[in-house]
Amino acid sequence: xxxxxxxxxxxxxxxxxxxxxxxxxxxxxxxxxxxxxxxxxxxxxxxxxxxxxxxxxxxxxxxxxxxxxxxxxxxxxxxxxxxxxxxxxxxxxxxxxxxxxxxxxxxxxxxxxxxxxxxxxxxxxxxxxxxxxxxxxxxxxxxxxxxxxxxxxxxxxxxxxxxxxxxxxxxxxxxxxxxxxxxxxxxxxxxxxxxxxxxxxxxxxxxxxxxxxxx
Amino acid sequence: xxxxxxxxxxxxxxxxxxxxxxxxxxxxxxxxxxxxxxxxxxxxxxxxxxxxxxxxxxxxxxxxxxxxxxxxxxxxxxxxxxxxxxxxxxxxxxxxxxxxxxxxxxxxxxxxxxxxxxxxxxxxxxxxxxxxxxxxxxxxxxxxxxxxxxxxxxxxxxxxxxxxxxxxxxxxxxxxxxxxxxxxxxxxxxxxxxxxxxxxxxxxxxxxxxxxxxx
Amino acid sequence: xxxxxxxxxxxxxxxxxxxxxxxxxxxxxxxxxxxxxxxxxxxxxxxxxxxxxxxxxxxxxxxxxxxxxxxxxxxxxxxxxxxxxxxxxxxxxxxxxxxxxxxxxxxxxxxxxxxxxxxxxxxxxxxxxxxxxxxxxxxxxxxxxxxxxxxxxxxxxxxxxxxxxxxxxxxxxxxxxxxxxxxxxxxxxxxxxxxxxxxxxxxxxxxxxxxxxxx
Numbered sequence: 001x002x003x004x005x006x007x008x009x010x011x012x013x014x015x016x017x018x019x020x021x022x023x024x025x026x027x028x029x030x031x032x033x034x035x036x037x038x039x040x041x042x043x044x045x046x047x048x049x050x051x052x053x054x055x056x057x058x059x060x061x062x063x064x065x066x067x068x069x070x071x072x073x074x075x076x077x078x079x080x081x082x083x084x085x086x087x088x089x090x091x092x093x094x095x096x097x098x099x100x101x102x103x104x105x106x107x108x109x110x111x112x113x114x115x116x117x118x119x120x121x122x123x124x125x126x127x128x129x130x131x132x133x134x135x136x137x138x139x140x141x142x143x144x145x146x147x148x149x150x151x152x153x154x155x156x157x158x159x160x161x162x163x164x165x166x167x168x169x170x171x172x173x174x175x176x177x178x179x180x181x182x183x184x185x186x187x188x189x190x191x192x193x194x195x196x197x198x199x200x201x202x203x204x205x206x207x208x209x210x211x212x213x214x215x
Numbered sequence: 216x217x218x219x220x221x222x223x224x225x226x227x228x229x230x231x232x233x234x235x236x237x238x239x240x241x242x243x244x245x246x247x248x249x250x251x252x253x254x255x256x257x258x259x260x261x262x263x264x265x266x267x268x269x270x271x272x273x274x275x276x277x278x279x280x281x282x283x284x285x286x287x288x289x290x291x292x293x294x295x296x297x298x299x300x301x302x303x304x305x306x307x308x309x310x311x312x313x314x315x316x317x318x319x320x321x322x323x324x325x326x327x328x329x330x331x332x333x334x335x336x337x338x339x340x341x342x343x344x345x346x347x348x349x350x351x352x353x354x355x356x357x358x359x360x361x362x363x364x365x366x367x368x369x370x371x372x373x374x375x376x377x378x379x380x381x382x383x384x385x386x387x388x389x390x391x392x393x394x395x396x397x398x399x400x401x402x403x404x405x406x407x408x409x410x411x412x413x414x415x416x417x418x419x420x421x422x423x424x425x426x427x428x429x430x
Numbered sequence: 431x432x433x434x435x436x437x438x439x440x441x442x443x444x445x446x447x448x449x450x451x452x453x454x455x456x457x458x459x460x461x462x463x464x465x466x467x468x469x470x471x472x473x474x475x476x477x478x479x480x481x482x483x484x485x486x487x488x489x490x491x492x493x494x495x496x497x498x499x500x501x502x503x504x505x506x507x508x509x510x511x512x513x514x515x516x517x518x519x520x521x522x523x524x525x526x527x528x529x530x531x532x533x534x535x536x537x538x539x540x541x542x543x544x545x546x547x548x549x550x551x552x553x554x555x556x557x558x559x560x561x562x563x564x565x566x567x568x569x570x571x572x573x574x575x576x577x578x579x580x581x582x583x584x585x586x587x588x589x590x591x592x593x594x595x596x597x598x599x600x601x602x603x604x605x606x607x608x609x610x611x612x613x614x615x616x617x618x619x620x621x622x623x624x625x626x627x628x629x630x631x632x633x634x635x636x637x638x639x640x641x642x643x644x645x
Contacts, residue, residue: 055487117495119498144569147463147569148464
């Protein structure tokens with residue numbers, strides 16, 4: 001059961017990451033091929049950077065054709081039904097948050113399997129979950145969203161730390177995965193729901209800027 | 216004869232890709248060193264991304280010094296004779312299209328040699344042919360041209376599919392390469408000559424934008 | 431003694447590269463997490479690209495946790511004491527130039543150890559020294575500074591050529607390293623001190639632009 005749950009999240013996460021790529025690419029009015037490439041970059045970018053940095057080559061999506069098929073179908077459907085997809089905001093947000101949790105756990109486990117330091121594993125989990133969107137934004141000539149005000153990465157880092165804490169307990173591995181995915185999902189939902197944000201570093205600067213503006 | 220033909224296309228393709236990098240970099244008024252780097256990125260970027268993703272390391276241009284020499288000479292000549300090169304438009308377009316075909320076939324064959332799925336091989340061929348220009352545009356803070364209205368990638372994909380179809384026949388490998396390079400060349404020339412384009416996804420949106428503008 | 435000197439430069443260089451990332455990120459008003467990522471990208475980007483291209487994987491900073499710790503502490507200190515750090519301009523410039531020399535030598539030596547052509551080794555040295563800042567600028571949606579008017583890369587290339595010249599002599603390896611680091615440091619300081627620059631390719635163009643402007 002748990003295995004099928006994890007595989008389902010993998011597929012749903014890949015699909016929603018691809019759809020987020022389609023949306024961003026259509027905002028910049030790319031043509032069909034450009035949209036497809038951005039969908040791919042968003043969906044497989046994080047895992048690709050991780051695999052390259054730890055030397056697990058060829059990278060995952062090259063070895064398993066299923067990712068390409070899922071992403072292509074998701075992108076084509078998202079292009080055709082673009083106006084309908086806008087109404088699925090909440091559903092996509094839920095899938096996206098589940099996918100974030102799943103990909104983070106995947107990155108963590110790959111780091112552990114490679115025998116890396118826990119802090120590096122947490123970094124790899126965060127890269128896996130977040131850097132698809134970083135590549136998407138750089139390709140579209142935007143400053144990456146997660147560098148600015150997203151709680152994405154913070155959820156991954158907390159989830160990663162919790163993973164290593166719970167690893168000390170005698171929890172079964174499958175349950176551990178489900179719990180951490182749930183935790184990352186939960187953090188992200190709570191933050192967006194209650195509009196929490198990291199402390200604003202520039203509060204003072206902005207204020208003085210404003211004063212300068214008034215004078 | 217055919218081998219020499221292929222080697223010639225490799226050199227001509229590398230040179231024209233490097234020159235396209237020089238042109239783009241000079242439009243952004245980079246200094247000599249910046250232009251040289253962009254020439255390199257454009258000429259070897261696609262093959263470098265391919266080699267990294269399949270794990271064929273060190274990447275090709277690092278193992279074979281000839282590429283660096285050809286690119287450096289091409290870039291220096293293109294900088295010095297920049298105003299003359301603008302008049303070579305048609306010649307460069309022909310070399311560039313031949314190079315696109317050659318690099319795509321190279322990527323296809325590397326994918327096949329690595330034992331990858333045909334669809335992944337086609338993707339690798341497209342990456343080899345097109346992603347030098349993607350890296351060039353991202354480095355110069357432009358949205359990649361091929362994401363917007365270029366037929367570049369479509370020619371690569373069709374060429375890649377034809378390669379696998381013809382692989383079923385008992386055609387000799389050298390001839391197969393020449394035919395696919397010719398096909399990609401032909402598609403690109405026809406499209407640019409008759410100004411064909413992918414269907415415009417945003418036709419409706421643009422129309423209503425216009426109306427809004429008039430009101 | 432020389433070993434400790436080299437290790438000190440490694441640490442100081444990493445710290446100043448991280449701080450330059452923090453400064454650039456704060457200018458774009460990123461949040462804490464975004465600043466930290468840019469600090470990392472700037473400090474370990476050059477070495478990461480080098481390691482990936484030559485296939486020395488997992489990349490260096492993943493294998494040695496010390497880099498992550500040094501970068502994180504440097505970034506946090508730089509964020510907290512941001513207004514004080516602005517007054518350290520000269521000190522940071524000295525550390526930064528030493529770091530540039532050290533990282534260039536590191537890249538050169540890795541290339542030699544991999545058995546690559548001297549010109550490729552010089553390119554790898556330059557990539558190691560300079561491409562952290564290239565990735566930083568691309569991530570922040572700027573055209574890379576070193577493509578425009580920095581003397582950074584030229585110092586690395588001259589230092590790399592000198593390294594191979596001195597390798598012919600019977601100089602001790604440790605001294606060779608110290609001398610080349612000193613040379614790169616010296617070139618950079620001289621250039622910035624006396625405001626030297628590469629010849630301006632666009633002098634004529636700018637003039638005619640001006641005339642057009644006046645008419």
